[in-house]
Amino acid sequence: MIYGLSLSACLFAFWLLLSGYFEAFLVAAGAGSSVAVALFAHRMKVLDREGHPIHLSLRALTYWPWLGIEIIKSAWNVSRIILDPKLPISPTLVRFKPSQRTIVGLVTHANSITLTPGTITVEANEGEFLVHGLTKTGAQGCIDSEMDRRVTRFEGRA
Amino acid sequence: MFATVIIALLIALAFALLRAVLGPTVFDRVQAANSVGTISMLLLVAIGFLTDRPDFEDLAIVYGLLNVVGTFAVLKFFRHGDLGHSADETETS
Amino acid sequence: MAGLVDIASWICLVAGGFFSIVGTIGLNRMPDFFTRMHAASVTDTLGAGLVLLGLMLQAGWTLVMVKLVFLGLLMFFASPAAAHALAKAALARGLKPRLHEEDPSSKRS
Amino acid sequence: MIDVLLTMMAVVVFAMINQRNLFAVVVLGGIYSFLMATVLVALDAVDVAMTEASVGAGLSTVLLLGALYLTKGEEVTEVRRPLIALAVSIAVGAALVYGSLGLPAFSDPQAPIHTHVVPRYLNDSPKETGVPNVVTSVLASYRGFDTLGETTVVFTSGAGVIALLRRRRRSREESEK
Structure with missing residues (x-):
């Protein structure tokens, strides 16, 4: 129920964002259609804890800024490599075990790895990630990393 | 000054296009198409500001969504299309 | 104060344009598909993020800014998923990444 | 700026003509649509650009891929020379150009x-x-x-x-x- 309400609220916010007009009829139409979509989602059984993880929204506020700084740092490193005339790359594949237990946590970890330039998650299974790194040190930095610990803290008690 | 950004983005667009034309594998082209989508989205927003009508962002949002939808369509097709099935793959999305 | 915001926004815009170009240069300089993906992600994250940030500073507290924030969030969630799917599909289709141990001068095509 | 984008579109079209792998053609077609939509925005036709982006880059990519699923991924080489098709294309193109001469001046x-x-x-x-x-x-x-x-x-x-x-x-x- 609470997921239905939060989904309707999100959809309604999206409607307001796109429309930008605040007349009674238009706003009512938007509210009506967002509630209808939430009901449809409920009927289709796609409305659950995993698809709409509002319980994580508070902790996200501390995790995302850290991730942003990480992204900037590694993007700067990759830019330096690109502009270096010698192109000092050493592409490496590493396999390792992430310590998350929930699907949302695993997806967050995999996406964070991909989002930081220089490393890409090629395969993300429950007990094993396959990561391709632009440099050897960068790829091996993903094993038991700071990011791993932070994501585990982020997912909290599953 | 918005013109500076637009010129920079156009240069980036040209480079991405070069990779799309050169290939050599289809995945390179998909990656380049993805980059073209991102860059043209930024270009669109910048044009909106240059012409003093920043309401163009609705269109940019559509671009962004379509970029993702298009990439996924291409890739799903690659996993299950006629260029060979990968039998041990389990579909997750 | 307004001047300060203006300067900050121009720095962001110019830096964003610069990183976009750097990413696409990398797209052309890198030797194989997987390394090219790393270069493209520079454009996707830092280039796009800085351009959007600069434009947000220009927009001020308006609906336009909210839309830009939404656009940024969209990219933030969607681009790694697309990149991951791309890499996975390439690997599943038998495209081998060129690893460090091999002869660096051998260009794959 | 429009000139630059149009040049890029022409380059994409030539790449599509030279390409025999149909997936690559579909992907390049998506790029073409994105560029076209950007040109339309630069021409101040935002609604048309919206349609071009959603139909050209989104929908037709998916539909073409669906069509490719039912056929082969490689274009077969032409058995005979497509002279008639070429002549028809040139005639239609010439007629369109002739028609555009009768249009009023831009804006x-x-x-x-x-x-x-x-x-x-x-x-x-x-x-x-x-x-x-x-x-x-x-x-x-x-x-x-x-x-x-x-x-x-x-x-x-x-x-x-x-x-x-x-x-x-x-x-x-x-x-x-």
Whole structure:
């Protein structure tokens, strides 16, 4: 129920964002259609804890800024490599075990790895990630990393 | 000054296009198409500001969504299309 | 104060344009598909993020800014998923990444 | 800027012509649509750009890939020389160029399109229909029945196409077993 309400609220916010007009009829139409979509989602059984993880929204506020700084740092490193005339790359594949237990946590970890330039998650299974790194040190930095610990803290008690 | 950004983005667009034309594998082209989508989205927003009508962002949002939808369509097709099935793959999305 | 915001926004815009170009240069300089993906992600994250940030500073507290924030969030969630799917599909289709141990001068095509 | 984008589009088209792998053609077609939509935005035709982006880059990519699923991924080499097709294309292209010569000059205020019904749309539509966007008011109010019929036709054909493709795919899976 609470997921239905939060989904309707999100959809309604999206409607307001796109429309930008605040007349009674238009706003009512938007509210009506967002509630209808939430009901449809409920009927289709796609409305659950995993698809709409509002319980994580508070902790996200501390995790995302850290991730942003990480992204900037590694993007700067990759830019330096690109502009270096010698192109000092050493592409490496590493396999390792992430310590998350929930699907949302695993997806967050995999996406964070991909989002930081220089490393890409090629395969993300429950007990094993396959990561391709632009440099050897960068790829091996993903094993038991700071990011791993932070994501585990982020997912909290599953 | 918005013109500076637009010129920079156009240069980036040209480079991405070069990779799309050169290939050599289809995945390179998909990656380049993805980059073209991102860059043209930024270009669109910048044009909106240059012409003093920043309401163009609705269109940019559509671009962004379509970029993702298009990439996924291409890739799903690659996993299950006629260029060979990968039998041990389990579909997750 | 307004001047300060203006300067900050121009720095962001110019830096964003610069990183976009750097990413696409990398797209052309890198030797194989997987390394090219790393270069493209520079454009996707830092280039796009800085351009959007600069434009947000220009927009001020308006609906336009909210839309830009939404656009940024969209990219933030969607681009790694697309990149991951791309890499996975390439690997599943038998495209081998060129690893460090091999002869660096051998260009794959 | 439009010139630059148009040049890029021409480059993409030549790459598509030279390409024999049809996936690559579809991907390049998506790029072409993105560039086209950007050109349309630069020409201030935002609604057309929206359509181009969603239909050209989104929908037609998916549809073409669906079509490719039923055929082969490589273009077969031509058995005979396509001279007739070439002649027809050139003739049609020449006719189109000839027709474009008769058009009024770009953004000519005296052109017929600007003198008949457009001023009324632009001036009176917010009063008459209460719709904030002029394009929307034309599509959904002045031409409301037209749009309704159009949407019905498109929806029906879309549903029909999906029904057909579904059945084909299922029967193929059964025949494989």
